[in-house]
Amino acid sequence: MGLAEALSDDGKVTGRGHPVLRGGVTGLATFLGGMFHTLPFLIPQVRTALFLASAVVAVELLAIAYIRYHFMGSPLLRTVVQVVLGGGLVFLVGLTLGRLGGG
Numbered sequence: 001m002g003l004a005e006a007l008s009d010d011g012k013v014t015g016r017g018h019p020v021l022r023g024g025v026t027g028l029a030t031f032l033g034g035m036f037h038t039l040p041f042l043i044p045q046v047r048t049a050l051f052l053a054s055a056v057v058a059v060e061l062l063a064i065a066y067i068r069y070h071f072m073g074s075p076l077l078r079t080v081v082q083v084v085l086g087g088g089l090v091f092l093v094g095l096t097l098g099r100l101g102g103g
Contacts, residue, residue: 033060061087 037060040052065083069076 036060
């Protein structure tokens with residue numbers, strides 16, 4: 001994702017800043033997001049790991065909504081609804097793919 005962001009434009013047209021900085025921030029955020037909600041699976045108890053991972057994902061979704069609200073000026077309620085619905089859709093796709101692959 002970081003590479004895609006860095007290559008998306010040079011920042012002059014959109015005014016979004018230097019592409020390497022944007023790519024670095026996006027790559028770091030993607031890495032941290034992926035790392036934080038997979039770390040609970042180092043716990044041997046699956047139910048506990050699933051609970052903690054779900055809680056981490058919920059916090060991540062709320063953080064994304066807050067960042068969009070605070071830095072991008074999006075209305076808070078609409079942002080929360082969009083992010084939670086988007087997260088729910090991703091969850092349903094993952095659940096469906098997992099069931100299809102499981103047999």
